[in-house]
Amino acid sequence: MVDGVVAGSKAQHRQALLAARRAVPGATRTDEALALAGHLGEFVAPGDTVCAYLPVGTEPGSPHLVDRLRELSARVLLPVTRFGGDGEPLALMWGVYVPGALVAARFGLLEPAEPWLPSLVVAQADTVLVPALAVDRNGIRLGRGGGFYDRSLPLCRPGARLVAVVRDDEVVDELPSAAHDVRMTHALTPAQGLFALAHTL
Numbered sequence: 001m002v003d004g005v006v007a008g009s010k011a012q013h014r015q016a017l018l019a020a021r022r023a024v025p026g027a028t029r030t031d032e033a034l035a036l037a038g039h040l041g042e043f044v045a046p047g048d049t050v051c052a053y054l055p056v057g058t059e060p061g062s063p064h065l066v067d068r069l070r071e072l073s074a075r076v077l078l079p080v081t082r083f084g085g086d087g088e089p090l091a092l093m094w095g096v097y098v099p100g101a102l103v104a105a106r107f108g109l110l111e112p113a114e115p116w117l118p119s120l121v122v123a124q125a126d127t128v129l130v131p132a133l134a135v136d137r138n139g140i141r142l143g144r145g146g147g148f149y150d151r152s153l154p155l156c157r158p159g160a161r162l163v164a165v166v167r168d169d170e171v172v173d174e175l176p177s178a179a180h181d182v183r184m185t186h187a188l189t190p191a192q193g194l195f196a197l198a199h200t201l
Contacts, residue, residue, distance in 0.1 A: 013142055021058035042194060049126055070099070081109070091155060092152045094117045122152055128156055138198050139184040161186055
């Protein structure tokens with residue numbers, strides 16, 4: 001993928017980005033996952049509330065990332081996916097991360113066991129780590145298209161750090177956007193760590 005203006009539809013971008021991720025050697029993914037976890041101490045403080053997620057498949061990171069957050073004495077919340085009666089995705093609910101207490105869920109994910117916290121609890125988060133296939137320098141994020149984060153991110157409080165977690169070459173100059181897109185304030189990459197995106201400067 002070329003670092004620059006990305007042309008084409010979101011579906012085309014997703015296909016290309018997913019193919020590029022599948023081509024990354026396993027050893028590289030492992031090294032990058034360790035690097036991502038190593039950067040957390042640069043911006044997560046004891047007592048922070050962090051909404052995170054468990055990376056799956058070729059997503060950057062590993063379960064060690066959420067364990068590292070707990071080591072930093074953060075309150076770690078993990079997402080719970082739900083659908084409405086019409087089959088539409090709903091805003092994420094959240095559960096407190098307790099090692100060894102996750103349960104199997106949709107899409108091959110692991111989620112916190114009940115009791116769950118309401119969607120609005122995301123407004124308590126100091127930092128929200130957001131899965132992404134790419135992010136541009138103005139904060140536009142390209143996700144997988146499920147819609148869960150599109151419904152959840154508007155509930156975040158003003159001033160919260162919204163962090164797209166991506167590989168270094170997945171930070172691009174421009175991505176297609178829609179009116180409902182909530183811009184990321186930061187990106188977190190293995191080599192660069194956490195850095196602010198242009199619209200927050």
